[in-house]
Amino acid sequence: MSRRTETFLPTLREDPADSETTSHRLLLRAGMVRQLGSGLWTWLPAGYRSIAKAEQIIREEMVAIGGQEMLLPLMQPAEIWRETGRYGIGEMFKLQDRRESDLVLGMTHEEPVTWHVARDVRSYRDLPLILFQIQLKERDEPRPRAGVLRTREFSMKDSYSFDRDEGGMEESYAKHIAAYDRIFDRCGLEWHRVSSDVGMMGGAGADEYMAPCPAGEDSIALADGYAANIEVAVSLAQAVDLPSPADSPTKVETPGSTTVEDVAGALGLAQGALLKAIPVMAGDRGLVMALVRGDHSLNELKLSNVIGEPVRQATPEEIDSEIGPTGFIGPVGANCPVICDLAIDGNSYACGANEADRHLTGVDPTRDFQAERADIRAVQSGDLTEGGSRIEIVPAIEVGNIFKLGTRYSEALGATFLDESGSEHPIVMGSYGIGPARIIAASVEQRADDKGISWPRALSPWDLSLVPLSKQGEPERGTADDLYTSLSEAGLDVLYDDRDANAGEKLTDAELIGCPLRVVVGKKSLAEGKFEVQVRKTEAEESIQVEGATDAITGLLDTID
RNA sequence: CGGGGCGUGGCGCAGUCUGGUAGCGCAUUCGGCUGGGGGCCGAAAGGUCGUCGGUUCAAAUCCGACCGCCCCGACCA
Numbered sequence: 001m002s003r004r005t006e007t008f009l010p011t012l013r014e015d016p017a018d019s020e021t022t023s024h025r026l027l028l029r030a031g032m033v034r035q036l037g038s039g040l041w042t043w044l045p046a047g048y049r050s051i052a053k054a055e056q057i058i059r060e061e062m063v064a065i066g067g068q069e070m071l072l073p074l075m076q077p078a079e080i081w082r083e084t085g086r087y088g089i090g091e092m093f094k095l096q097d098r099r100e101s102d103l104v105l106g107m108t109h110e111e112p113v114t115w116h117v118a119r120d121v122r123s124y125r126d127l128p129l130i131l132f133q134i135q136l137k138e139r140d141e142p143r144p145r146a147g148v149l150r151t152r153e154f155s156m157k158d159s160y161s162f163d164r165d166e167g168g169m170e171e172s173y174a175k176h177i178a179a180y181d182r183i184f185d186r187c188g189l190e191w192h193r194v195s196s197d198v199g200m201m202g203g204a205g206a207d208e209y210m211a212p213c214p215a216g217e218d219s220i221a222l223a224d225g226y227a228a229n230i231e232v233a234v235s236l237a238q239a240v241d242l243p244s245p246a247d248s249p250t251k252v253e254t255p256g257s258t259t260v261e262d263v264a265g266a267l268g269l270a271q272g273a274l275l276k277a278i279p280v281m282a283g284d285r286g287l288v289m290a291l292v293r294g295d296h297s298l299n300e301l302k303l304s305n306v307i308g309e310p311v312r313q314a315t316p317e318e319i320d321s322e323i324g325p326t327g328f329i330g331p332v333g334a335n336c337p338v339i340c341d342l343a344i345d346g347n348s349y350a351c352g353a354n355e356a357d358r359h360l361t362g363v364d365p366t367r368d369f370q371a372e373r374a375d376i377r378a379v380q381s382g383d384l385t386e387g388g389s390r391i392e393i394v395p396a397i398e399v400g401n402i403f404k405l406g407t408r409y410s411e412a413l414g415a416t417f418l419d420e421s422g423s424e425h426p427i428v429m430g431s432y433g434i435g436p437a438r439i440i441a442a443s444v445e446q447r448a449d450d451k452g453i454s455w456p457r458a459l460s461p462w463d464l465s466l467v468p469l470s471k472q473g474e475p476e477r478g479t480a481d482d483l484y485t486s487l488s489e490a491g492l493d494v495l496y497d498d499r500d501a502n503a504g505e506k507l508t509d510a511e512l513i514g515c516p517l518r519v520v521v522g523k524k525s526l527a528e529g530k531f532e533v534q535v536r537k538t539e540a541e542e543s544i545q546v547e548g549a550t551d552a553i554t555g556l557l558d559t560i561d
Numbered sequence: 562c563g564g565g566g567c568g569u570g571g572c573g574c575a576g577u578c579u580g581g582u583a584g585c586g587c588a589u590u591c592g593g594c595u596g597g598g599g600g601c602c603g604a605a606a607g608g609u610c611g612u613c614g615g616u617u618c619a620a621a622u623c624c625g626a627c628c629g630c631c632c633c634g635a636c637c638a
Contacts, residue, residue: 013587013599014573018631038630091637108638142562142636150637217637312635403638433638469597504598522597 001488002462004497008045011509021215023441024147026453030513032440032461039144039152046513047440049461049493051155054187054436055134057458058157061183065175067130067159072112074136078102080111084412091139105138110409110431113160117427118415124164127417127427128172132159134436146215148437149397155437161430162410164417169404169428176402176432180209184399187439188456188561190446191399192227194220209400211438213445216395221379223389231301234375235383235391237293237343240272245348246362249332252350255357258327260294263359267350271295275344275351275363277329279319279336283309287322289334291365292341292377299378306339306374324354331369332360340371397442400434447537453514454536456561462495463557464517465510471500479546480521483531486550492557511536516560519553535560 009031019025027033032047043051059069078094081087081104093105106112113131121127137156144151161172177193184191189211196208208229210220221233228234257263264271274294282288285307290298304311316326322336323329330351331338347364365371383391407426410416415427440459447454457463466487468480484496495515497506503522510518520532530543533556544552 010571012572017567017573020632035630086638089638110638137638139638143632143634145632401638431638471596474596500596502596502599504600507598509599520597524597 002493002495004495004499007495009495009513010044011512019147021146021149021445022213022448023149023215023444026444026448026512026514027147027441030453033148035147039141039150041148041151041153041437046461050440050455050459051436053459053461054439055155055157057186058183058434058436059134061179061186062130062132062157062159064182065130065179067132067179069133070131071133072106072109072135074106074138076104076106076112078104080115080413084111084409086111091141093138093140106135107137107139108156108431108433109133109135109158110160110405110429111413114409114413114415114429117162118410118413121162121415121417121427124417124419127162127164128168129162130159130172130175131162132157132432146217146441148441149215150217151437154435157434157436159432161432162415163428163430164419164425165428169406169430173402173404173430176430177207180400180402180432180434183434184209184211184439186458187443188447188458189399189439189442192220192222192396194227194229195232196229196401205404207402208398209402209434210396211399211442211446212394212396213442214395215441215445216397218396218398219393220396221383221391221393223385223387223391225387226385226389226391228379230379230393231299233379233391235379235385237296237377238272238383240270240293240295240346242273242346242348243269243361245364249360249363249368251353251355251358252361253357254328254359257357257359263350264294267359267361269350269361273346273349275330275349275365277331277334277352279314279323279329280311281314281318282307282311285309285337287314287318287336289323289329289331289336289338290341290376291331291338291344291371293343296341296343296377296380299376302374302378303339303376306372306376324352325356328352328356328358329354330360330363331365331371332363334369338369338371339376340365340373341377342373342375343377397438397445398435399438399442400432402432403430405429405431448514451508452512455514455516457516457557458561460515461513462493462515464492464494464519464553465513465515466494466496467506467510467518467520468496468498469503469506469520469522472498476521476523476526479526483519483521483549487553490550490554492554517553517557537561 011031012029015025016028034042036042092107095103134157138153141152163169163172191209191211194208194210196206219230221228254266257266260271260274272293272295276292276294278290278298280288290303292298319326323334344365349363350359350361351363353360381393410427410429416424418424443459444453466484468477470476487494516536518534525532529546531549533544534541
């Protein structure tokens, strides 16, 4: 039951400054959220209704796979984070109490939940377990952005599975996949489950749930039967014409040609017939040269996974002093380890000669230099999957993720159990997250039009907007009042715009807020004994008889979304 | 962390270059008209111009420091 005159729903007529993405702009304008500080967002009543609906769907599906809801502290002793070696994470908020004890604000809850399991689970009889909570997370993001998409504080459903062995963990993982598939379907999102990098969580495997939309921070590679985060995506490289092999490399003059495009043009070669050398600094290993085909680009994450350490691009000074003049470097005779991409599978390439204004042609990677071979290139739109499907790369929001953690946390925190024979084993864990705010933002991004938000019924703050065009005291208003009462008694959530405002203001506001259905009570149609109904998503309008209107509206709502 | 931008009534902006009594639109309050896509008339309220310091007879405006916010990149369990 919501009368607009009694509801804190501050809609904005104009776009706020500083709102770049669709969801940021519309959630603000529709009176759903307000910003308190950088990366700190308040959910106003309307927005909180939507968040609560997403959380309830999540809750139901988690319970359906045997999850048990609980609530862990947001503030945690630093000690358990030291034990797992994660106290040093830069995104973690740290503080001290008045006795100068170190505390952290939880950015996730593996440590405390595992700590409890370590103390209270002893036997294989206590396993398996799936524990979950819907709790705030705090992260000192280097750069909060895009409204509620990347914030420093946000609600997350996080669940943790505890099993006696890998097989059990795989079962828990499969249960989460089933639950997550249902959750995102019920939320009306377009989504893909993609394989992903394991990141800082460590562990044996990970999948992400990605909702494609222009504001997405991640990129995913999509093809028939294939979906992967760009970070780990693999593809078949497009074929390239190479010149005839040579007995040995030939040095050629390439004055001023420092880019792949210049060199290919100067030598009359396809860009793919060049070797692109990308020097990186890799922690303890120092300078390493990554080598990809000239028409490809390096995937730094793949490279750092191969090297086993984070990498950064080498500076021109480092390149000049260690290898050769920037723009003319190559693997032949280079004074550093070389990692060569798998797509470099021919025997006659051109590359930098490590001398100013000179390149080499006829270079055979298996003959002319030593290299470790690995998949380090970035997948490109137009590449083919192994099955032959064309890959497209699209931006997407990560709305959920699931990790096979293994025993990293259970071993660090002593979470073990005794099996039937009395021998002790570490518990095998999984960790699973969903961000309700990102579900809301993704839904807005995927479904909004130029008039505003368009909610699926599952997430809409109200089932419908009821808009009387008459003002208070006029006879038509009484009819609208009756309809409001009747719809509410039928169990529908109705936003009743009982303000004495102009028709235009009320109608555009209803479209901005975006409930799936808008019912207008106006003099003209009422004279014919009818109400006017508009489906927000399709903008299809129809008239319904005043008589039996509540049933008709209930029925119509059940047919959309 | 590197680069760029912005901070002036609730919101969106002008004014800053060239120092001289702080403005516009919308919103708000009151009175009236209007009543199917943000309408009209009249009256009113509301601003230490982000903060601190400096220059000056005089600072929103010039100088310095700091704070906050946004965007691009880096980063992002």
